[in-house]
Structures are given as C-alpha cells and as structure tokens.
Amino acid sequence: MKMHFITLSKLASLLLMTTLMGTQSLSGQTKKINRLDFKTAQYLKTYFKYTEGNQIIVSGHRGGNEPGFPENSIEGLQNVLTQMPAMFEIDPRLTKDSVIVLMHDATLDRTTTGKGKLKDHTWKELQSIRLKDHSGKVTNCKIPTLEAVIKWSKGKTIVNLDKKDVPMWMTAALIKKLHGERNVMLTVHNGAEARYYYDRFPNIMMSAFVRNTKEYEDMCSAGVPWSNIIAYIGTSLNAENQKIYETLHSKGVRCMISLAPTDDKLATSTERAAKYKEEIDTKPDIIESDIPTEVWRALQTSLNK
Numbered sequence: 001m002k003m004h005f006i007t008l009s010k011l012a013s014l015l016l017m018t019t020l021m022g023t024q025s026l027s028g029q030t031k032k033i034n035r036l037d038f039k040t041a042q043y044l045k046t047y048f049k050y051t052e053g054n055q056i057i058v059s060g061h062r063g064g065n066e067p068g069f070p071e072n073s074i075e076g077l078q079n080v081l082t083q084m085p086a087m088f089e090i091d092p093r094l095t096k097d098s099v100i101v102l103m104h105d106a107t108l109d110r111t112t113t114g115k116g117k118l119k120d121h122t123w124k125e126l127q128s129i130r131l132k133d134h135s136g137k138v139t140n141c142k143i144p145t146l147e148a149v150i151k152w153s154k155g156k157t158i159v160n161l162d163k164k165d166v167p168m169w170m171t172a173a174l175i176k177k178l179h180g181e182r183n184v185m186l187t188v189h190n191g192a193e194a195r196y197y198y199d200r201f202p203n204i205m206m207s208a209f210v211r212n213t214k215e216y217e218d219m220c221s222a223g224v225p226w227s228n229i230i231a232y233i234g235t236s237l238n239a240e241n242q243k244i245y246e247t248l249h250s251k252g253v254r255c256m257i258s259l260a261p262t263d264d265k266l267a268t269s270t271e272r273a274a275k276y277k278e279e280i281d282t283k284p285d286i287i288e289s290d291i292p293t294e295v296w297r298a299l300q301t302s303l304n305k
Contacts, residue, residue, distance in 0.1 A: 033081035035156040041181040041203035044158070048205055048230050050254045050285060056299055057285065059160065060088045060292040061260045062104050070111060070131035071290075072102035073141045074152050084296040087158040089187070089207075089288060092146045092166045099123040100146040100166055100174065113138055119165070150178050160185040160207050168193065172200050185230075190215075191222030198224045207232055207256065216244060226251040230286060235262050237282040254285035264290040273298050 038044040060080050062071035069076040072090055080086050091104040096119055108114035114121065114129040123145075131141040146161070153159045161171060161184065175184055185205045188194040194206055206224070210216050210231035219229070231248050233241045233255045245255050263275040272291070276298035279287065289295045 031082045033078065033156065034083075034085040035081065036085055036087065036158060037155045038158075038182045041205075044182050044205055045203065045227055048254055049227065049252050050249050051252075054254070054285060055303075056280065056283075056287060057254070058084065058086050058292045058295050058299065059256070059286055059288040060086050061258060061264075061288045061290045063088050063090055063102075064292045065134045065290045066293065067135065068133055068137070068139060070133050070139055070141050072104060072111070072144075073131055073139075074144050074149060075139075075141045077149075077153070077157065080292055081156060083293050085157075086292050086296070087160060087185070087286075088153075089160045089162055090146075090149065091162050091164055092171070093118055093164045094166055094170075095123050095126065096120055097122045097124075098170075100170065101126070101143050102146060102149060103143060104164075106165075112143065147174060147178065150174070150180050150184060154183050156183075158183055158185055158205075160187055162187045163189060163193070168196055172197065175201065175204070187232075191218040191220075191224070194219060194224045194229070195222040198222075198228060202228075204228060205230065210244060210248065210253075211241060212244065216247065226253050230254045230256055232256045232258065232288075235259065236279060237284055256286035256288055257284045258288040259295070260288060260290045269294060273301075277302060 038047065063073065063076045064080045065071050066079060069079045077088055090102050092100050093103045095101055103118050105111060107117050108129065112129045112131055126143050129143060130138050131143060132138055149159060181201055181203050185207055186197050187207045188197065189209050194208055197204055197206060206229050208219055208229050208231055210219055211234050231253050233244055234257060236257055237245060248255055257279065259279060263272055263279065266272045266275060272294055276295050280299055280302050287295050
C-alpha cells in the first residue's frame with residue numbers, strides 16, 4: 001500500500017488538515033465545522049504519536065465554555081468545531097437508573113435548572129431539565145447521554161472520557177457496542193486502569209497521568225505500549241517536569257498541559273491571550289483549556305509570526 005511510504009510526520013500533517021462539513025446551528029442556519037476524521041484506530045494512534053515539529057493540538061476541557069453554550073453538551077462541542085478543529089475532554093456520570101450522561105459535578109445545581117445529586121434522578125426525570133452556560137444563563141440544551149455524544153462525534157472529533165463514577169466495565173461495554181476505538185480516548189489515572197482497557201481494546205488511545213517519575217514507572221509496569229498513550233504532565237511545562245517531558249518524547253508520547261486551573265481563570269481575554277502565548281512558546285504537544293477557541297486564536301497568531 002502507498003501508505004507505507006508516507007513518513008509518520010507526513011501522515012500526521014495530513015491528518016491535521018481540517019475538513020469542512022455541513023451541520024445545523026442552534027438557529028437552524030447551516031454552518032460548517034472543522035473535523036478530525038480517522039477511518040481506523042491505527043490512524044488515530046499515528047495522529048497522536050510525537051514527532052518533532054508536530055503542530056499543537058487543542059482540547060476543550062469539559063467540552064469548552066462560551067456564552068450561550070453549556071459545558072458537556074453536544075451544542076457546545078459543535079460550536080467549538082465551527083471555529084476550529086479540536087478534541088474534547090468530557091465527563092460521564094450515572095443517573096439513578098444507570099444511564100451514562102455527561103455532567104462534571106455530582107450535583108445538578110451549578111450547570112442545570114435542576115437541584116440535588118445527579119444519581120438521585122432517573123433519565124426520564126432529567127428530560128425537563130435544561131443546561132446553563134458558564135454565566136448561569138439558561139439555554140434550551142438538554143443533558144446528553146454519552147452514547148449520543150460518541151455517535152455524534154464519529155467523523156468529527158475525538159472525545160476523551162474522564163473518570164467519574166461510571167464503572168470501567170460499563171465504559172468498556174459502551175465502547176465495544178459503538179465500535180468507538182477510532183474516536184474515543186480514555187483518561188486513566190494509573191497503570192492498572194490503563195491495563196484494564198488495553199486488555200479489552202489493544203488499539204484504544206488513553207490519556208494517562210504521568211506528572212512525575214513515580215507515575216511514569218507505574219505506567220511502565222503496566223506493560224501498555226506507549227503508542228497507546230498521551231501523557232498529562234501538569235498545568236505547565238517547567239523545570240520540575242522537563243525531564244519527564246523529554247523522556248516521554250523519546251518514547252513517541254505527546255505531552256499535554258491543562259490551563260483550566262490557571263490561565264483560563266484570568267479576568268480578561270487580553271490577559272489570557274498573553275499567558276496562552278507564554279505557554280505555547282514552551283512547546284507543549286497538547287493544550288487543554290476551558291476556552292479552546294481563545295487558545296486556538298493565540299496559537300494561530302504565534303504560527304503566523
């Protein structure tokens with residue numbers, strides 16, 4: 001096959017190219033979205049393999065947060081994709097009747113018109129609840145099921161499932177049912193979790209916590225190939241994690257930082273843009289942010305200089 005004669009860096013560059021696709025906006029008008037489309041899990045693994053000179057990938061934390069668009073909603077994910085290509089970290093949780101839905105908090109109060117613990121409500125009861133955006137404005141968006149989000153994401157993006165209260169066997173069963181290896185990534189906090197998923201899905205990509213030598217050695221002991229892993233190494237690249245960063249690169253592993261607890265919380269877009277530029281200049285491989293569209297704009301500014 002001709003594909004064998006394409007270098008990994010060349011293939012990664014080709015996969016980074018965005019494709020425009022028609023979709024309906026919330027207003028009913030047709031918009032176009034940027035998509036990341038992988039025909040096989042192997043293509044996905046190649047996309048995430050570190051090679052020198054790779055472009056930075058942006059990930060929307062909790063799906064991203066913009067006025068009028070709630071976190072952990074299909075509408076919010078779609079809104080981001082109308083502006084840029086992105087992957088998304090999302091938060092699966094269980095309802096009272098064991099339906100897996102997206103919700104970061106254990107309670108409904110902050111992000112919805114509902115009250116109390118999510119696990120005390122059935123899926124049917126949640127149908128009358130509406131999601132709020134970051135400012136607390138009520139939208140017409142409903143809490144989505146994880147199954148609906150995975151189906152929606154195929155051919156558009158990669159969804160990275162954080163670990164909340166959903167048992168791993170239930171997550172694995174859903175991925176198997178939906179054949180999700182080419183558009184689903186799994187956050188794992190230790191080597192044992194990584195091994196559990198690898199034994200069931202040898203080609204699945206995982207986002208692993210590898211912030212220090214102890215966590216690195218734990219992942220090594222699990223026996224999961226580094227080609228299945230991207231590594232979360234902290235909130236910035238600094239002297240403390242530089243050695244881990246270099247070691248992971250030598251294994252072909254892309255390193256991710258998350259700006260959600262730090263730079264994203266600055267008061268103005270101007271302040272955030274300045275800090276995002278500083279982070280971009282340190283050359284992380286993946287940047288996770290609550291405001292992925294602002295990070296993307298900062299990245300394009302840096303690339304065009």
